Amino acid sequence: MARITLAQLAHSYLKAPSGPADYALKRMDHEWEDGGAYALLGPSGCGKTTLLNIISGLLRPSEGRIAFDGRDVTDLPTAERNIAQVFQFPVVYDTMTVFDNLAFPLRNRGAEEDYVRRRVGAVAEMIGMTDALGRKAQGLTADAKQKISLGRGMVREDVNAILFDEPLTVIDPHMKWELRTQLKALHREFGHTMIYVTHDQTEALTFADKVVVMHDGQVVQMGAPEELFARPAHTFVGFFIGSPGMNVLPARVAGAQAWIGEHVIPLAGDHAPQERAEIGVRPEFVRLAGPDEGIPVVVRRVEDIGRHQIVRAEHAGREVNMLAPEGQAVPLGEARFAFDPEAVNVYVDGWRVPARDEKETAR
Amino acid sequence: MNKTVNQRAWFLVLPVLLLVGFSAVVPLMTVVNYSVQDTFGNNQFFWAGLEWFEEMLASERLHNAFLRQLAFSAIILAIEVPLGVFVALNMPKRGVWASVCLVLMALPLLIPWNVVGTIWQIFGRVDIGLLGYALSALGIDYNYTQDPIDAWITIIVMDVWHWTSLVVLLAYAGLRSIPDAYYQAAKIDQASRWKVFRYIELPKMRGVLLIAVLLRFMDSFMIYTEPFVVTGGGPGNATTLLSIDLVKMAIGQFDLGPAAAFSIIYFLVILLLSWVFYTVMTNLDAQESRK
Incomplete structure (x- = not known):
């Protein structure tokens, strides 16, 4: 688990950005606390997924640095950042069993089979899938698959942060509540640093301690849900939330x-x-x-x-x-x-x- | 709800039945007719019963052709499927080069069989062919008209050149259907390149690869034109595959009875093998969805 520092961070998809309009992400300085639950909230195209991909290392920022616990990781590839990510559409390895899916990140890092069994057992219990461990992942429902994605993220004990990219988009409404509540409970219990991207204000406000509202490549306000409600720092926040x-x-x-x-x-x-x-x-x-x-x-x-x-x-x-x-x-x-x-x-x-x-x- | 009974609907099926009748059933029946009779010319036929079938099933000539045919199909499948997958994996995923590659890949598929055969027939000739001449200039003793091994290599390379593209295009389509998130997740899970292939790409390509295998198997099992144009079945009988042998028998020697029996056996073998493939494929699918 780690404190995440964004220093002078900016990103443009163009090779030679000429003005502020060319930046998908405008310059920002932020410090995100270890163990915090953050939600990146904003409409489509506001730069929240860009920011998430920069944190996960799938994208290298064109300017500025990013650090985990003070250690500069700007140039580290995704695999070495030790983060986990849950995507919009559930990613499971279809041909593997649920157990093998959960064990995958550990085995790839050469963990002992004993340890793998213990960890997978513990994680399966956290996400409530102990009974399904022996099943093939293919036939499972979308919410079960999404739970597996989450489980794959949590199976590594030393994971720096868990990132969520609109993870509930394809989940049925009645399951959304359950998953969100479960996520919140897991966060409280295990204290992972969690960053949650969404355009749904209800999701953001119920999940996060701190909501980061983004608009047009900029963070317009970062604060607790009450703050966003009572004192929107920008008229956009006022419009968007509520x-x-x-x-x-x-x-x-x-x-x-x-x-x-x-x-x-x-x-x-x-x-x-x-x-x-x-x-x-x-x-x-x-x-x-x-x-x-x-x-x-x-x-x-x-x-x-x-x-x-x-x-x-x-x-x-x-x-x-x-x-x-x-x-x-x-x-x-x-x-x-x-x-x-x-x-x-x-x-x-x-x-x-x-x-x-x-x-x-x-x- | 009451369904009205209307037998006139049969009239709608009639054109198809007629078409299939004339294009498939009647010719097939002619062949069946020949296969149970013998003739000494003058259009006089004698009932021969199952004699030709017995003869053909016991014929060493047919056995050899059948074995050659199986070997040919097995070899080209063993080369074209992995090679096709390998090429598809290394093709650019987007941009101009992706389109260029696709067009290049599609080109061999557009060339008629006959022309492919002629191209390779000339390409491989020692006196004027670029390949044959270059090889012999390098001191390699290559001559597909005299050496059975060289002849086999030539027709296999030709088939690979002609048809690997089909596997490439099918595999590429399968690969393109994988969302980026899978690759990103694999990166995050620190999966090796091999594991990405084994657990993400291969499962997603399974369906199209089965189709590719089925298509390539049936096509190669019935191949005639290209090897015929290149080697004419020779040297000796070295590249006489089933259909080449059949044509030799039917039109070269005019042994209509045995050739007809041969045709029917050939047809049944293809039918049987296709049925086996189909059953295996559907069973695999059913198994997957049950899990």
């Missing part, structure tokens, strides 16, 4: 107030004056307001999704959503929305600006 995403409205900011047009929005903290800012507020912190507060909106649609209702409205042509408790009557047509001042974030050029009296949180 369902529906954060409401973002252009505003003017000065002191503890923001103006959307002529409507005043109270803020919790004190802000430097900004003419061209945006305010972001999650639908969870929007409520119906009286005639003298908030902003006027036109309610277009109310979606009842069981636990609560999503109220879809518009203000000056921009979508504003509100989560209303179940049972609250929300009439269509004109209404006013007010925001909880504590939950209003201020953004300039897409990035969050903390209030002057707020303690700077690490991004």
Whole structure:
């Protein structure tokens, strides 16, 4: 298990990148803790798989270094990095039995047969496949195969990190829950450093201690799920995480107030004056307001999704959503929305600006 | 649900039945007809019963041709399948060169049998052929018209040249269907090159390789044109394979009765061997899926 350091790391698939647009991965510096569970979250094409392949050594970064526990591994091939990877589509060796599949990485490294038997037995128990050890891997279901892939990763005791590349894509929904829970439990018990790539926010938020949100080749925020929810560092994070995403409205900011047009929005903290800012507020912190507060909106649609209702409205042509408790009557047509001042974030050029009296949180 | 009974559907099958009747059943029956009769010319036939069959089954000539045929098929399979797999493994996977290689590979398959035979017949000649001349210039005593071994080497190399591409193309298709993740996983598991082949590539190629073996076996077992053009079955009877022998008997000597019996035995042997292959293949598949 290892601490992973990315120093000045950047990657371009082009031979001579000329501008930032040519980089699949823009320069980044990160330190990922030993034993942490990290999720790389972002839409397709944001660079998360590139980053994963750089960590696993399938791809050599065009710039910068990568180190495991302080040891530079940038030039080491995959096999020598001692990592494990679980792929999107289950990779098992069809002609081998489950036992031989699990034993494969150990035997390739010349382990004693006694040790192999002990390890495979232990791992089979972890992933709950003790009964299937003698079976051929070929006829198994996708989730069983994915468990074998995971088992092959964990069978080496000294593995530096286990990487997951959207491992639940081909798994049935009801099995997803089980596998995710099992993964979480395994992480808690054995403390492997785990890096999990996904575009599914639920997967990322339930699995990881730290979620690394990526957008356009950049890490836009790295933090615990609560942080991403309460203080998205970038409007993209606000949009991408949460369902529906954060409401973002252009505003003017000065002191503890923001103006959307002529409507005043109270803020919790004190802000430097900004003419061209945006305010972001999650639908969870929007409520119906009286005639003298908030902003006027036109309610277009109310979606009842069981636990609560999503109220879809518009203000000056921009979508504003509100989560209303179940049972609250929300009439269509004109209404006013007010925001909880504590939950209003201020953004300039897409990035969050903390209030002057707020303690700077690490991004 | 009630199904309506409509016997008129038979009319739809009729054209096929007629076609098969005229193209396969009638000629086959002619052969069967010849095989049980004898003639002394003038289109007069006498009932001969199973005499020709007995004679053919006991004939040393046929036994020898059969053994030569088996040896030929076995040798070309033993060369073409591993060689084809080896070439497929080393072909570029993407880019311009992949296309170039594919075209080059497909070329021999597009040349008619007759032409392939002629090419090699000339290529191997000691007086004017590039290969034959070069070999004798190097001091190697090579002459496919006089030395049985040289004749065999020539027709085998010719068949390998002509048909290895088929195995290559099939194996290549099998290899291309393997997702990259398998190779990446193998790297991570520190599998050696041999293990990657044994546990990833070979299992994925199994299906196409069985087809390749079946196709190459049947084709080589029935081969006629190329060796006939090159060696004419000689020197002596050294390269007289089954079909060459059959043609000699039927058209050269005009022994219609024995040749017909020979044909039927030949046909049954191919049928039997194909059935064995098919059964083995389907059984293997069934076994795999049961596990």
